[in-house]
Amino acid sequence: MTSVEETTDGNTADSGPSGYAAARLRLLQEESRSGPSRRSALAALTDDWLKALFATAVKETGVRGAALVAVGGYGRAELSPRSDLDLVLLHDGRAEPRTLSALADRLWYPVWDLGLALDHSVRTPGEARKTAAEDLKVHLGLLDARPVAGDVGLLAGLRTSVLADWRNHAAKRLPELHSLCRERAERAGELRFLLEPDLKEARGGLRDVTVLRAVAATWLADAPREGLADARRRLLDARDALHLVTGRATDRLSLQEQTAVAAQLGLLDADALLREVYEAARVVSYAGDVTWREVGRVLRARAARPRLRGFLGTRGAVPERAPLAEGVVESDGEAVLALAARPDRDPVLPLRFGAAAAQAGLPVSLHAVRRLAAQAKPLPVPWPAEAREQLLTLLGAGEPTVAVWEALEAEGIITRLLPDWERVRCRPQRNPVHTWTVDRHLVETAVRASELTRRVGRPDLLLMAALLHDIGKGWPGDHSVAGETIARDVAVRVGFDAQDVAVLGALVRHHLLLIDTATRRDLDDPATVKAVAEAVGTSSTLEILHALTEADALATGPAAWSAWRGSLVADLVARVAAVLRGAALAAGEPEIPTTEQERLAVEALRTGEPVLSLHARQEEDAVGVELVVAVPDQPGVLPAVAGVLALHRLTVRAADLRSMELPDQLGEVLVLRWRVAAEYGSLPQAARLRTDLVRALDGTLDVPAKLADREAAYPRRRGVVPPPPRVTVVPEVSSLATVLEVRAPDAVGLLHRIGRALESAGVRVRSAHVSTLGANAVDTVYVVDADGKPLAAPAAAALAVAVESALT
Secondary structure, three states, X not given: OOOHHHHOOOOHHHHOHHHHHHHHHHHHHOOOOOHHHHHHHHHHHHHHHXXXXXXXXXXXXXXXXXXXXXXXXXXXXXXXXXXXXXXEEEEOOOOOHHHHHHHHHHHHHHHHHOOOOEEEEEEOHHHHHHXXXXXXXXXXXXXXXXXXXXXXXXXXXXXXXXXXXXXXXXXXXXXXXXXXXXXHHHHHOEHXXXXXXEOOOOEOOHHHHHHHHHHHHOOOOOOOOOOHHHHHHHHHHHHHHHHHHXXXXXXXXXXXXXXXXXXHOOOOOHHHHHHHHHHHXXXXXXXXXXXXXXXXXXXXXXXXXXHHHHHHOOOOOOOOEEEEEOOEEEEOOEEEEOOOOOHHHOOOHHHHHXXXXXXXXXXXXXXXXXXXXXXXXXXXXXXXXXXXHHXXXXXXXXXXXXXXXXXXXXXXXXXXXXXXXXXOOOOOOOOOOOOOOHHHHHHHHHHHHHOXXXXXXXXXXXXXXXXXXXXXXXXXXXXXXXXXXXXXXXXXXXXXXXXXXXXXXXXHHOOOHHHHHHHHOOOOOHHHHHHHHHHHOOHHHHHHHHHHHHHHXXXXXXXXXXXXXXXXXXXXXXXXXXXXXXXXXXOOOOOOOOHHHHHHHHHXXXXXXXEEEEEEOOOOOOOOEEEEEEEEOOOOHHHHHHHHHHHOOEEEEEEEEEEEEOOOOOOXXXXXXXXXXXXXXXXXXXXXXXXXXXXXXXXXXXXXXXXXXXXXXXXXXXXXXXXOOEEEEOOOOOOOOEEEEEEEEOOOOHXXXXXXXXXXXOOEEEEEEEEEEOOEEEEEEEEEOOOOOOOOHHHHHHHHHHHHHHHO
């Protein structure tokens, strides 16, 4: 076979259309040459042919002062088998229009005669520069301009001026370019999630790689380089193979072509092809996100600098750093690591960083994520409780979870935390009902589940099941069966106890049970309902499974859920709940007070004032420290204590309030046992807490006003509006009190507001049980009326409405 070098030595025979076509065909058939080598060789072969055409055309027409210029992909020497030829005929303006037209015809017609697509124009350097100023796409193409033949000086001057214009007008052109990218993404979709992606136009495709090169040319911002060149190569290789398989100039990787394209690339199958393409697109998309965020930051800083100089008389101002969590601050619109953060000594920091960023709705700093990836030590197995809490907080943050999760995943942090994630990462789903790849579907399900956390008593298990329900799709066989085993392993790794591990395993194993049964079985058949009840086991698991079913369907795609399907599932759940209701457990026996609690209670009665102790909990699986407060029974204790804790920036992870009667003592003592953690910084001294609590109870410390002042001075940013609080009356749980269950987003002062609402309603709190699960709080309050009796049904319902209104 004749080599490309032998066909491109410039002799006249091989420079004609037939010689070029034959050489091109031989090149494309060379199995040993592929990828960048073939693309550059094809560009060189085309250059030689066009040079010969140009030389002949100039000789025949007598035109001087002209140059043939390659732009766009051809300018970058990235010619795929069926790529267009993007050419500009530059001239100095001295040739007659008719002569110039004859020169162009002698160049364009041979290209058309071979059936090659051609994008062409004829311009002077001044005209090209003017057109670039008016047309952004033309400007982008000229940034990659490369001389093919003729007067090189014409292009040299044009390139210099075009690049100078690009940099000088970056503040105007880059927002315009970003807008075009967003419009294209809306039109073509996200490459890494499409079953039939457009390798060029979809977000994360080849067009975005070109855009990143253009942004870098402004010197304002540059894309993360790691993996970007390889991602670009893989996308180009896939397009080359697609052109060879189809024989057409197409960029859409259709289903019917994927197996042949995979074979052309030497890949195992179509799924391996899609996964490789998705991996490349993810790198490009992530680089684009980081780059455009940096562009925005630089342009905002440039716009603000003259005003700052005029106002401050300085060269600028240091960005304010607002604390978000321990070791995490907000700076210039991003979540970054605090100056004192030590990832090498704080293995929970990556999760705390991600959770804080998602809760605040902030993008994460690329530098911070890379530092965490490089320096953070592995978590012990099982994870400490704080790590589990931070993971759940991240999962429960709603839509901002997606961007934070993907930023952590891009640097390998997610797969380091959850090794089983690797098998579902970028895994395609060959079902047109599914919108996302497996990994993105799991995160989207968690986002949907975060909107349903008010419906369940264990939002932590709902969020974790959402993240794991399809984890078995990375393994052969029934993904529900394989997923149960993996979910149990992950749950143990993350630190759930044995009972919760069993529930999570059951949720993953049966995550399709409700929808399949409701849509395919006779619900009037008692055996159908009984079988579901036996599989589910408990009312609590059924409640979570119901929410998981809806979240899974909503995250799958618009065809997977409807009002009709929802009504069928709700009907089935109601029937199964009736079967399980008889197994509901009654309230447990009161907890026996500890010696320390009795000592504090006696001291509180003796002094008539609150007393407290603050010390680390002994359990290994605990977040924060234990605070025990004993107060003589009086109105306003719950809101006062909760308000003081909020003022001292203490996050309540769990709480328990009980009324204690001591033998041989007159009166009752309220004992409150709290598990608290500092939002950031160190814990306050117990003496300061007690002083403020005394003042809160005697009215000299206006807790609501102080909290309002702090909220106004440092507003808490949130990524999205969380689901509204939900307050319900729980029937048939206690014969001694009315039980209210409050499900709400965890927030500073939540218990304080609950307590104030109860006090305003004139009810007395007999006991309260608080559990903070990730970003959600589930609080159960036992209340009685002024006579110490449970509330009548209408009064209980009104109280629930009043408390819910106070929290909205």
